[in-house]
Every structure is written in C-alpha cells, then in structure tokens.
Amino acid sequence: MRQYILFVLFFFVLFSFSFLKKKEFVFIENIPWPKPIHNYTQTPNYEAKFQLGRSLFYDPLLSADSTISCSSCHLSFTGFAHVDHSLSHGINGQIGNRNAPALINLAWSPSFHWDGMFSSLESQSLNPIESPIEMNMPISKLEKTLNLKNNYKTMFYNAFGDSVIDKEKILNSLAVFVSALVSKNSKYDKVMRKDKGVSFTDQENRGYKIFQIACASCHQEPLFTNHSFKRNGLLVDSALNDLGRYNVTNNPKDSLLFKVPTLRNIQYTFPYMHDGRFMRLKEVIKHYSNLSFKNIELSKELRKMKALGEHEQKDLLSFLYTLSDKEFLFDKRFQFQR
Amino acid sequence: MSRLLFLYCMMIAVSIFGQHQIQKVGIHFFFNQEPLMANKKHLLKDSFSYVSISNFKFYLSEIKLVNKTQSKVYSKSDKIQLINFNLLEEEKSTFENDFISLEVPSGIDDSCYLSFVIGVDSTTSRAGNFTKSLDPTLGMYWAWNTGYIHFKLEGESNLFSKTSPKFSYHIGGYSGTYATQTHCISRLYFPLNGENNPYINIDLKDYLFKMMKLYKESMVMIPGEKAKTFANNFPMLFKQ
Numbered sequence: 164m165r166q167y168i169l170f171v172l173f174f175f176v177l178f179s180f181s182f183l184k185k186k187e188f189v190f191i192e193n194i195p196w197p198k199p200i201h202n203y204t205q206t207p208n209y210e211a212k213f214q215l216g217r218s219l220f221y222d223p224l225l226s227a228d229s230t231i232s233c234s235s236c237h238l239s240f241t242g243f244a245h246v247d248h249s250l251s252h253g254i255n256g257q258i259g260n261r262n263a264p265a266l267i268n269l270a271w272s273p274s275f276h277w278d279g280m281f282s283s284l285e286s287q288s289l290n291p292i293e294s295p296i297e298m299n300m301p302i303s304k305l306e307k308t309l310n311l312k313n314n315y316k317t318m319f320y321n322a323f324g325d326s327v328i329d330k331e332k333i334l335n336s337l338a339v340f341v342s343a344l345v346s347k348n349s350k351y352d353k354v355m356r357k358d359k360g361v362s363f364t365d366q367e368n369r370g371y372k373i374f375q376i377a378c379a380s381c382h383q384e385p386l387f388t389n390h391s392f393k394r395n396g397l398l399v400d401s402a403l404n405d406l407g408r409y410n411v412t413n414n415p416k417d418s419l420l421f422k423v424p425t426l427r428n429i430q431y432t433f434p435y436m437h438d439g440r441f442m443r444l445k446e447v448i449k450h451y452s453n454l455s456f457k458n459i460e461l462s463k464e465l466r467k468m469k470a471l472g473e474h475e476q477k478d479l480l481s482f483l484y485t486l487s488d489k490e491f492l493f494d495k496r497f498q499f500q501r
Numbered sequence: 502m503s504r505l506l507f508l509y510c511m512m513i514a515v516s517i518f519g520q521h522q523i524q525k526v527g528i529h530f531f532f533n534q535e536p537l538m539a540n541k542k543h544l545l546k547d548s549f550s551y552v553s554i555s556n557f558k559f560y561l562s563e564i565k566l567v568n569k570t571q572s573k574v575y576s577k578s579d580k581i582q583l584i585n586f587n588l589l590e591e592e593k594s595t596f597e598n599d600f601i602s603l604e605v606p607s608g609i610d611d612s613c614y615l616s617f618v619i620g621v622d623s624t625t626s627r628a629g630n631f632t633k634s635l636d637p638t639l640g641m642y643w644a645w646n647t648g649y650i651h652f653k654l655e656g657e658s659n660l661f662s663k664t665s666p667k668f669s670y671h672i673g674g675y676s677g678t679y680a681t682q683t684h685c686i687s688r689l690y691f692p693l694n695g696e697n698n699p700y701i702n703i704d705l706k707d708y709l710f711k712m713m714k715l716y717k718e719s720m721v722m723i724p725g726e727k728a729k730t731f732a733n734n735f736p737m738l739f740k741q
Contacts (some may be wrong), residue, residue, distance in 0.1 A: 235647070240642070253722070402665055498629075
C-alpha cells in the first residue's frame with residue numbers, strides 16, 4: 164500500500180512540473196552609453212564649479228523677489244521635475260504654460276526645453292531666470308546682486324580664479340551642476356549589467372518585451388529618449404494654444420512637435436506631457452494604446468502602434484517602474500546642503 | 502494556590518483586553534452635507550452651478566483628544582499624518598487616507614473633541630527628514646525654503662469660468678508672518694451602532710465659497726497673504 168502511495172505521489176509531482184510556465188525569453192543586451200555631449204568633468208576646478216552651481220541652483224536670490232529658486236520647479240527627489248503640478252508656477256504665483264521637465268541625463272541631450280529652443284546647456288537656464296513669469300531676474304541685475312555677496316565672490320574665485328561674477332560664469336557653473344545629474348543605477352541598469360542577485364520578475368520581463376516593441380523607437384535605450392521631436396496625438400489645449408516646436412521654427416511642419424522626454428524615473432516625475440495633463444502613468448499608456456493608426460497627423464512611429472490589452476498595460480507599467488533610480492533621487496550630493 | 506493563580510491571570514487578561522482602545526478616528530468628507538466623491542459634480546441651489554473636487558490632501562499634526570475646554574488631554578499622537586481624500590486603492594496600504602491614527606481610550610464619548618494642527622511645523626519643514634508621510638514624492642513638498650504644502654485642494658467649478666473651470670489652492674509657508682500652520686478643533690462623533698470607529702466631519706462648501714468670494718482667482722500657489730487668509734479659515738471646515 165505504501166509503495167502504491169509513493170508511486171502515485173511521484174507521478175503527481177512529475178505531472179505538476181509540466182504545468183510550470185516557461186519564463187518568456189527576452190533578449191537583454193547591455194547597450195553601451197554614448198559619449199556625453201556636455202562633459203565638464205575634465206575642466207579645471209570641476210568640484211568647485213559643481214558646488215557653486217549647486218548653491219546657485221538652490222538659491223532664491225536668483226529670482227526678483229528672492230522666493231523662487233531653480234529647485235522650486237525642479238525637485239531633486241522627483242527627478243528634478245515639478246511634481247503634482249500640471250503647469251509650473253513662478254514668481255508671484257504666476258502660472259506658466261508648460262510643466263517643468265525632469266533634469267535627468269541632460270549631459271547627453273542635444274537640445275533643451277519641450278520645444279528644443281536651446282542647444283546649449285549653458286544658455287538654456289537664462290530662459291527661466293529672465294522669464295517674467297518664472298524668476299523674472301534680468302541677468303545683469305543678478306550679476307550685480309551676486310557681486311555684492313562675499314560668500315559668492317569666494318566661491319566664484321575658487322571655481323574660476325576670478326571673483327568678478329559675470330553671466331558666463333553663472334551659466335557655466337549651473338551647467339556643470341546640471342550636467343552632473345546622471346541617473347544610471349535603476350533596477351533596469353542592474354539587470355543590464357547582470358549585477359548579482361538582480362533580475363526582472365516575469366511581469367517586468369513581459370513589460371520589457373512590450374516596451375521594446377511599442378515604445379523603444381522613440382524612447383531608445385539606455386537614455387530612454389532619442390531626443391527627437393514627435394507629434395503624439397495630444398489635442399491642443401485651447402487655453403494654452405501651445406504648438407510646440409513650431410513656436411521656435413515657425414515651420415508649419417513642426418506644429419505640435421514636442422521633445423521626447425526620458426522615461427528614467429518616470430514613476431516619480433508626474434504629471435506627464437508638456438502641459439502635465441496626465442496625472443498617472445496609466446493614463447499615458449492608455450493614451451498611446453488608444454491612438455488610431457489612421458491619424459495621419461501622428462509621427463510615423465506612433466501610427467504603427469497596436470492597442471495594448473489591460474494585462475499588457477500592467478506589464479508595461481511594471482517594467483517602467485524598473486527605471487526608478489532611488490540612489491539618484493536621494494543622492495545627497497544633488498540636494499540642498501543643510 | 503492554582504485558583505489564586507488562575508484568578509490573577511484572569512485579572513491581567515481583563516485589564517489588557519477589557520479596556521477596548523480604538524486606534525483610529527475616521528474622517529467623513531462632505532460637500533454641502535452630501536458625501537464627497539472624487540470628481541463628482543456637486544450641484545448648487547441653482548441646479549446649474551457645480552463644484553467637483555479632484556484632489557484634497559492635508560497634513561495633520563499635534564493631534565490630541567481633549568475635553569471641550571481643551572484643559573484635559575486624553576490621548577495624543579506625535580505622528581505627522583497626511584490625509585488624502587482620493588487615495589488610490591494601491592496606495593491605501595502605505596498611507597492613511599480617511600482615518601487618523603490615534604488611541605481612543607475607553608470611556609470617551611461624544612462630549613470630547615479632536616484638537617490638531619493643519620500643517621507641518623517649521624522644525625520638521627527644515628529638518629530634511631523625507632520619510633513616510635513627509636516623502637516629497639507624494640506631491641506635498643515645494644522646496645527647502647518654502648517647505649511643505651500644508652493643504653491642497655483642487656477641482657473644477659463653473660463659478661470660475663466655463664473655459665477655465667479648474668481651481669488649485671496650495672496652502673503652505675512655515676515661518677514668519679505668513680506661516681500657515683493652523684490649529685483647529687472638531688467635535689468627535691460616535692456611530693450609533695457602536696461598532697465602527699469614532700469620526701469627525703469635514704464639509705467643504707462654506708469654506709470654499711467664502712474663499713471663492715474673497716479671491717476671484719482660481720489659483721493660490723505660493724506662501725503669502727492670500728495663503729494666510731485661506732489658512733485662517735481652516736476651522737470653518739469642522740463642526741465644533
């Protein structure tokens with residue numbers, strides 16, 4: 164009798180193994196990072212410039228009424244994005260017409276802002292500083308203000324060997340700081356590097372496969388953006404009337420083209436799109452899933468997208484969460500120094 | 502001897518389990534005495550005007566259970582709690598949303614009041630301790646110099662404009678003239694059936710209408726005089 168029971172048990176166990184799902188194979192290749200376009204690490208007095216740039220970044224003195232700093236719209240803990248605000252606000256609570264983008268891996272970006280208005284990492288910060296609805300501080304006035312501060316004169320001397328503060332030095336040190344905001348240690352990165360003990364779950368694997376098919380043409384690895392400008396089917400907000408890149412080039416073909424943002428730390432950089440119209444990542448995925456391939460206004464990559472089922476959307480979301488890099492988000496070097 | 506030991510154990514058991522201590526105080530949200538539901542259009546008397554609330558979060562601190570004159574404190578909580586009216590299902594296990602964590606000792610009845618501050622104190626705002634309810638990824642932190650948003654209320658109303666009905670009130674500021682941490686008290690209600698937790702009521706209607714009358718703008722986004730006025734009127738939200 165005992166033998167009979169053992170025999171049945173053996174075959175039961177053997178039978179059960181046949182129902183275990185095979186892990187779906189996903190091709191994982193550690194894609195090498197390209198060379199950064201904006202690399203200041205070899206410049207003289209780099210660390211002094213980094214610290215100076217960080218001080219300026221967090222200093223409300225850069226705004227007309229000393230209330231707004233760069234960090235007011237670019238919070239370190241949320242990928243240097245302006246979280247939970249559809250449209251960013253500046254001096255006197257004035258509301259802008261766009262959501263402040265995340266400042267992640269800008270060292271690799273050939274252009275800046277949602278419409279690519281700037282190709283220089285240094286000159287791009289002039290825009291928010293001088294904009295009347297952001298910090299409203301003419302750069303010439305900022306030069307005078309900083310030149311009256313002994314602590315800044317010392318920091319500028321340490322960084323540039325010259326205590327006279329001018330626009331070029333201000334913008335250069337901000338660029339040094341911002342270019343140092345590098346995120347490359349998310350779970351995704353650890354899986355790509357084959358770090359010990361780190362692997363995708365089954366759901367994340369499935370999500371990665373969906374990502375590679377549905378999203379990677381614009382959100383290319385490893386930066387998760389190809390820095391191009393796309394028309395992604397968003398209807399124009401009639402209150403904002405923002406035509407994107409057309410505002411820069413005046414070329415009708417560029418109407419409603421907006422820069423492809425990085426998906427790194429996307430879990431924490433809500434809300435989404437240039438005007439922050441989507442609060443949740445689920446809404447973004449749903450938007451792309453509902454695009455009609457017949458819409459000839461869409462950029463060509465998006466016309467080929469197939470609708471994702473509910474489970475596929477959840478899998479994709481699960482993969483996108485692996486792009487969160489808490490070491491970057493909570494890196495004390497990038498925070499306000501208390 | 503064994504009888505005495507048994508009696509002793511029973512006494513200990515009764516002392517531990519007999520004093521039923523509730524750990525939660527519920528919060529019931531209303532708009533004009535109607536249960537508040539996220540994004541639901543609450544119609545006003547004219548049946549045309551409406552208000553809908555999409556986002557309502559606020560910090561509670563210095564929470565105490567007190568008598569009417571606040572001369573006696575029955576229990577208190579040192580936690581800073583973030584109350585989020587519209588918490589997603591997947592977030593509920595992580596944070597409180599519609600209840601306050603607080604011991605309610607036995608013998609407490611509806612003659613008691615809940616005393617609390619809406620907001621985060623200045624020491625905590627400056628400390629840089631970004632854990633749990635103070636996590637900046639929750640969307641309630643501005644910057645190092647402006648601290649936390651103590652109270653966030655967002656929604657839509659055609660009382661503003663048909664084309665731009667959205668309103669956003671972000672009330673913060675932790676020090677100086679325009680500090681907006683505000684002390685409030687609320688009556689504590691006990692359910693008639695005695696089975697559920699005691700609770701407090703929040704009704705947004707009178708408060709929101711007063712603010713909308715005072716300030717025609719639909720946005721308050723920074724510390725300052727307007728935010729201070731919003732904060733000074735927080736006690737209107739609670740029945741006393």
